[in-house]
Amino acid sequence: MRWRGIENTLRKALYQSKRFPADMVLDPFIAIPKVIHRTGYGISAKTQSLGAEDSTARSQSYINQLLELEDVSKILDERVTHDETQTALRLEEAEKIFGDLAPVRAVGCEFHLGVWDKIATFMGADECYYAMYDNPEPLHATLDRITTATISGIEDANRLGLHNDIANLCHCSHIYTDELLPDSGAGRGPQSQNCWAFGLAQIFTACSPGHFEEFELPYISRMAEYFGMIYYGCCDRLDDRLPANWRSKIT
Numbered sequence: 001m002r003w004r005g006i007e008n009t010l011r012k013a014l015y016q017s018k019r020f021p022a023d024m025v026l027d028p029f030i031a032i033p034k035v036i037h038r039t040g041y042g043i044s045a046k047t048q049s050l051g052a053e054d055s056t057a058r059s060q061s062y063i064n065q066l067l068e069l070e071d072v073s074k075i076l077d078e079r080v081t082h083d084e085t086q087t088a089l090r091l092e093e094a095e096k097i098f099g100d101l102a103p104v105r106a107v108g109c110e111f112h113l114g115v116w117d118k119i120a121t122f123m124g125a126d127e128c129y130y131a132m133y134d135n136p137e138p139l140h141a142t143l144d145r146i147t148t149a150t151i152s153g154i155e156d157a158n159r160l161g162l163h164n165d166i167a168n169l170c171h172c173s174h175i176y177t178d179e180l181l182p183d184s185g186a187g188r189g190p191q192s193q194n195c196w197a198f199g200l201a202q203i204f205t206a207c208s209p210g211h212f213e214e215f216e217l218p219y220i221s222r223m224a225e226y227f228g229m230i231y232y233g234c235c236d237r238l239d240d241r242l243p244a245n246w247r248s249k250i251t
Helices: 002-019 069-074 084-098 116-123 125-134 136-160 202-206 209-215 217-224
Strands: 030-033 036-038 047-050 059-062 080-082 104-107 196-199 229-232
Touching: 002 030, 030 084, 059 116, 069 136, 080 136, 084 104, 116 125, 116 136, 116 202, 125 136, 125 202, 136 209, 136 217, 196 217, 202 209, 209 217, 217 229
Parallel strands: 030 104, 196 229
Antiparallel strands: 036 080, 047 059
């Protein structure tokens, strides 16, 4: 499965370069992921299936697991570890496979700071909206806990030098900047301050700028401080809520 994934990436790059090569950059090496283990948050989504059992298009709803203040303890710190022996074996195997066709480079991990994507599955989107009005204290506690848990993983990756400082994409966009990535493979070092990360909070498109300022901005700001640059936003509305002091750091 590992080599199938790398083959899939190469095939996609070849197809794109032939069929629609707009704004496309190909690095002159093959990226081989380091053998990195991430524990996640110690909690997984619980769902209830909806619709007829014989349907091919069943939906599901998320069961709220964070009803009370004490439920916040279910969210555990993320831990990040590196199996250096397996990474070395993976690189050795890659060099045998690709030979002199292309050099290989070991690459580290990247961080998705859009914690609301997780919270929405731990609680359900509707329950998130209700909590902003009816039960904000446990919701703030949840946000504080998952922010701290994410920072734990960021700091582990810093100690072990596992951040990907040579990635040329962040959330589907090229990220060549003189500050962090002046050329292909020319990173500044595998620590978070030399890397990009991305965040988003699409659920807030249905919320006011005030709710964004209260329930998203303080927490994403804490995580973003660890990184050199941030790619923020996806399908969420930002024109009426992104603070001016972020615009110099965010693309």
